[in-house]
Amino acid sequence: MVSQPLLSIEDLRVEFDRGEDTVYAVNGVSFSIAEGETLGIVGESGSGKSVTLMSAIGLIRENGRIRSGRALFQGTDLLKLSERQLEDIRGREIGVVFQDPMTSLNPVMRIGDQIMEAMLAHHFCSHREAFERTLQLLHEMGIPEPRARFRNYPHEFSGGMRQRIMMAIALACEPQLLIADEPTTALDVTVQMQILALLEEQRRKRNMAVAIITHDFGVATNFCDRIIVLYAGQIMEVADTGAFIRESAHPYTVGLKHSIIEIGHRAKPLKPIPGMAPTVTEMPRSCSFAPRCPLATERCRNELPQLREIGPGHWVACHRAEEVLADVI
Amino acid sequence: MSSEVLLEVHEVSKRFRVQGRDLHAVEKVSFQLQRGQTFGLVGESGSGKSTLGRLVLKLLEATEGRIVYQGKDITRFTQKQMRPLRQEMQIIFQDPMASMSPRMTIGMAIEDAMIIHRIGTKEERQKRVDELLERVGLPREVKWAYPHELSGGQLQRVGIARALSLRPKLVICDEPISALDVSIQVQVIQLLRELQQDYDLTYIFISHNLAVVEYLSDVVAVLYLGEVVEQAPAEELFSRPTHPYTQVLIQSILKMPRSLEERQVLTPIQGEIPSPFDPPKGCPFHPRCPMAVDRCRTTKPERRLIGPNHAVACHLAT
Ligand SMILES: Nc1ncnc2c1ncn2[C@@H]1O[C@H](COP(=O)(O)OP(=O)(O)OP(=O)(O)O)[C@@H](O)[C@H]1O
Ligand SMILES: Nc1ncnc2c1ncn2[C@@H]1O[C@H](COP(=O)(O)OP(=O)(O)OP(=O)(O)O)[C@@H](O)[C@H]1O
Ligand code: SF4
Ligand code: SF4
Ligand SMILES: [Mg+2]
Ligand SMILES: [Mg+2]
Numbered sequence: 001m002v003s004q005p006l007l008s009i010e011d012l013r014v015e016f017d018r019g020e021d022t023v024y025a026v027n028g029v030s031f032s033i034a035e036g037e038t039l040g041i042v043g044e045s046g047s048g049k050s051v052t053l054m055s056a057i058g059l060i061r062e063n064g065r066i067r068s069g070r071a072l073f074q075g076t077d078l079l080k081l082s083e084r085q086l087e088d089i090r091g092r093e094i095g096v097v098f099q100d101p102m103t104s105l106n107p108v109m110r111i112g113d114q115i116m117e118a119m120l121a122h123h124f125c126s127h128r129e130a131f132e133r134t135l136q137l138l139h140e141m142g143i144p145e146p147r148a149r150f151r152n153y154p155h156e157f158s159g160g161m162r163q164r165i166m167m168a169i170a171l172a173c174e175p176q177l178l179i180a181d182e183p184t185t186a187l188d189v190t191v192q193m194q195i196l197a198l199l200e201e202q203r204r205k206r207n208m209a210v211a212i213i214t215h216d217f218g219v220a221t222n223f224c225d226r227i228i229v230l231y232a233g234q235i236m237e238v239a240d241t242g243a244f245i246r247e248s249a250h251p252y253t254v255g256l257k258h259s260i261i262e263i264g265h266r267a268k269p270l271k272p273i274p275g276m277a278p279t280v281t282e283m284p285r286s287c288s289f290a291p292r293c294p295l296a297t298e299r300c301r302n303e304l305p306q307l308r309e310i311g312p313g314h315w316v317a318c319h320r321a322e323e324v325l326a327d328v329i
Numbered sequence: 330m331s332s333e334v335l336l337e338v339h340e341v342s343k344r345f346r347v348q349g350r351d352l353h354a355v356e357k358v359s360f361q362l363q364r365g366q367t368f369g370l371v372g373e374s375g376s377g378k379s380t381l382g383r384l385v386l387k388l389l390e391a392t393e394g395r396i397v398y399q400g401k402d403i404t405r406f407t408q409k410q411m412r413p414l415r416q417e418m419q420i421i422f423q424d425p426m427a428s429m430s431p432r433m434t435i436g437m438a439i440e441d442a443m444i445i446h447r448i449g450t451k452e453e454r455q456k457r458v459d460e461l462l463e464r465v466g467l468p469r470e471v472k473w474a475y476p477h478e479l480s481g482g483q484l485q486r487v488g489i490a491r492a493l494s495l496r497p498k499l500v501i502c503d504e505p506i507s508a509l510d511v512s513i514q515v516q517v518i519q520l521l522r523e524l525q526q527d528y529d530l531t532y533i534f535i536s537h538n539l540a541v542v543e544y545l546s547d548v549v550a551v552l553y554l555g556e557v558v559e560q561a562p563a564e565e566l567f568s569r570p571t572h573p574y575t576q577v578l579i580q581s582i583l584k585m586p587r588s589l590e591e592r593q594v595l596t597p598i599q600g601e602i603p604s605p606f607d608p609p610k611g612c613p614f615h616p617r618c619p620m621a622v623d624r625c626r627t628t629k630p631e632r633r634l635i636g637p638n639h640a641v642a643c644h645l646a647t
Binding site for chain 1 (some may be wrong): 368373374375457477480481482483510513514515516518519537538539540541543544563564567571577578579580582583584585586587588589592593596597601602
């Protein structure tokens with residue numbers, strides 16, 4: 001599939017002040033999302049998944065700042081826009097689904113009004129049309145009796161239904177890009193399946209691009225065209241899903257794969273990655289994964305591995321990627 | 330391994346009275362648990378897993394049924410009668426932070442339970458805290474840290490250390506790994522397993538992650554609207570899931586495929602979980618069941634054995 005990048009993030013660096021320290025949350029991340037593409041972003045907690053995507057669309061806490069980089073959306077650098085201009089784009093061209101629907105829905109506003117509001121705020125359509133479209137969206141999201149449910153408040157829905165209402169809001173103005181931050185992590189597998197199927201249907205219908213953040217390799221591999229693995233605010237590996245499944249070339253990716261417990265694994269010994277993901281308080285100058293990596297050598301502890309292309313569209317930041325590919329671990 | 334029966338749960342039900350209506354949280358659940366075994370509980374949110382765990386610990390009073398612990402019927406035990414047993418029965422939660430005071434150091438939090446139960450001298454307790462921290466794989470300095478300074482995985486280890494401080498026999502693990510990264514989940518699962526072997530612990534392991542439950546459990550029960558719809562030894566249940574609901578649960582898990590061609594088609598189950606105030610007549614699963622027949626809408630299927638220790642509540646099960 002040859003198509004234009006819709007969003008192109010270039011050398012993004014984001015840092016936060018925390019007490020005396022600086023937290024280097026995103027350290028030179030570059031990638032793009034094509035029109036209609038589904039991109040998965042995976043990595044452990046704290047690896048920078050949310051900060052990367054949210055800062056690119058201008059959502060950043062006040063103790064944080066973007067040190068450098070560009071986020072070109074259809075050619076416009078989002079990082080240069082005013083808050084007003086960003087608000088015009090977010091919710092209109094770029095829809096966002098946050099991880100916790102309870103904190104991003106207004107608890108004292110009827111859900112129908114919240115969906116309508118998303119359209120009216122962006123002058124997407126008339127009041128009348130917004131009402132009709134809200135009913136239509138609720139129906140498409142699999143909420144029974146939309147007309148009655150329009151009047152309900154968020155607490156009157158289950159977690160899975162609230163997540164679908166969030167999706168209705170994010171999709172209301174027919175965005176070209178949907179950013180979904182762990183949209184199913186807190187949900188039951190049955191509800192996860194419902195939500196992903198809905199997302200897939202909407203994506204197809206509108207040729208919408210989707211960037212989905214997830215911890216779950218099952219979700220990433222079954223749902224996405226391409227997968228990015230983040231660690232310590234850096235890209236460790238980027239691959240098409242096919243290559244990701246069969247030819248992962250970064251020890252971190254391999255370690256995460258070995259950590260997955262699936263049905264039928266009862267007799268299998270577990271192989272956890274030792275230690276845990278760090279909070280980065282110094283600019284990385286060597287491989288950030290070295291303290292946990294079974295293949296780490298002197299070189300890894302002294303020299304920062306650069307992302308390099310080891311196959312078509314398959315990028316890895318590891319000095320020993322070739323050996324990983326040859327199945328040393 | 331001894332084959333001593335530690336816990337027997339007989340036809341236990343719990344109904345909550347909510348705004349004048351009865352909410353059926355747990356309905357006639359029965360199982361037996363041998364010392365050193367793990368009993369897994371799976372089911373969707375609201376299916377009654379935590380309630381059942383709390384009933385066993387007698388943090389909630391059962392509406393009906395009997396709970397027998399080490400041969401003693403504790404169903405109607407008063408809080409005072411329960412006191413000596415409290416030490417033996419511990420619980421580990423999904424969010425260990427919620428049960429810790431933000432102003433207590435980790436060391437104090439672990440020592441706290443021992444103080445409440447008047448165990449040991451100050452020095453003995455301190456020594457035990459050090460031992461426990463080491464046992465759950467935390468550096469000793471963590472003793473002086475406050476909860477907000479630890480990661481989720483570290484906090485869960487603290488939660489485990491606290492539960493172990495009283496040398497329990499039965500530990501209820503209520504979603505202990507759900508909030509953790511897969512890599513950390515595996516570390517905690519490994520720890521729980523080792524501890525079980527070292528101390529002959531008996532677990533009730535609650536999770537909506539079926540694969541992890543299969544991995545850890547000897548026997549597994551699947552709950553739907555408070556009822557056990559299927560119960561069997563773990564290997565049997567996952568190799569021969571028989572209740573349509575168990576099958577749906579297993580099919581809904583997205584597994585990492587071995588190639589692009591093997592990717593799963595996203596096939597959602599129809600409908601929502603019905604209201605627990607007003608469970609459907611007949612089979613509680615019939616509104617969502619892909620195999621439902623007329624009989625399912627009118628007659629409730631009894632739980633019956635379809636193989637050794639394999640019980641299913643479905644008219645069509647064979
Ligand atoms: N407002 C903030 N102040 C200080 N540090 C922050 C802030 N927000 C994020 N960080 C830090 O930046 C890093 C990246 O955080 P981010 O939220 O992007 O992680 P994530 O990959 O989304 O993790 P999770 O899976 O837990 O959501 C972490 O080390 C985090 O502690
Ligand atoms: N104290 C209570 N008062 C009233 N209803 C309750 C109470 N505790 C639980 N319930 C209800 O009982 C049912 C079972 O809840 P329970 O918490 O046991 O489910 P669960 O399987 O643990 O779910 P989850 O996976 O979300 O933790 C739910 O419908 C819940 O709303
Ligand atoms: S560069 Fe070295 S330490 Fe880093 S992942 Fe590769 S082998 Fe491991
Ligand atoms: S009894 Fe009928 S409705 Fe219930 S699970 Fe079996 S087939 Fe489905
Ligand atoms: Mg995040
Ligand atoms: Mg629960």
